[in-house]
Amino acid sequence: MPRFQKYEQKIRRYKDKLKKLITRIGISYTDEFELDNEIPKKLLLPCHIGILFFGEYDKALFEKIKHYLTQVFDSFFFTIRNLGTYNFSFELISKGVKTEYGEIKKTSGRIKIHPTNKFYQILINKRIEENLGMIIAVTDLPLYSSSDDNILFLFGETHLKHRCCVISSLKLKEQFYNRLANFKIFEQRVIKEVIHEIGHIILGPDHCLKNSCVMRFSHDVKKIDEKSFDFCNNCKTKLEQIRTQHNF
Numbered sequence: 001m002p003r004f005q006k007y008e009q010k011i012r013r014y015k016d017k018l019k020k021l022i023t024r025i026g027i028s029y030t031d032e033f034e035l036d037n038e039i040p041k042k043l044l045l046p047c048h049i050g051i052l053f054f055g056e057y058d059k060a061l062f063e064k065i066k067h068y069l070t071q072v073f074d075s076f077f078f079t080i081r082n083l084g085t086y087n088f089s090f091e092l093i094s095k096g097v098k099t100e101y102g103e104i105k106k107t108s109g110r111i112k113i114h115p116t117n118k119f120y121q122i123l124i125n126k127r128i129e130e131n132l133g134m135i136i137a138v139t140d141l142p143l144y145s146s147s148d149d150n151i152l153f154l155f156g157e158t159h160l161k162h163r164c165c166v167i168s169s170l171k172l173k174e175q176f177y178n179r180l181a182n183f184k185i186f187e188q189r190v191i192k193e194v195i196h197e198i199g200h201i202i203l204g205p206d207h208c209l210k211n212s213c214v215m216r217f218s219h220d221v222k223k224i225d226e227k228s229f230d231f232c233n234n235c236k237t238k239l240e241q242i243r244t245q246h247n248f
Ligand SMILES: [Zn+2]
Pocket: 196, 200, 207, 217
């Protein structure tokens, strides 16, 4: 019936509009509207990887990250690409934001923290668009976990299925603890956390118990400083096995 068709078309149009809106907002509170994209096909290795920055970073930081990734992951990546700086729209920056008291700087009052899903949605779209196997975000914004909103001010998180991860550099700065800025230490921490989260995408969610291993879980910056940039022998063996499975 033509009248029916008219309604059907109207509903379809609204549905598309809604879908677009959700993709743009990149955050939703119900499971139904959780990350908008399909789970990607099985990861093929080696792959291309990209790093997207949210915030102002020294230009040399990317090169340093790239240098370390090439060393520790060896032949896992065809290319390591700098995807540049992402600029949030005014609308998107406030989406999903919670205000919480900072853990350490209690005197500075409440600060705005952002859900990891907001970053994941941007990263998923970018990963598809740029044809990347995996993608990573480095942001100076404070984060909370979209899968568990009790986890606040996290250093980093990985979405294994969507093969993307996000690092918050805020708490990696010495200034956050009311100490003198130290750029070298800051960079080292960012690099370790980047390697750690990419390690999760490749090796899975488990943490390593070896103190010096980059896959060790870090509760605080002291623990990050204590660990090395590299994988322990046990984790290296696992990487080797993956290499063999993928024939490279
Ligand atoms: Zn971890």
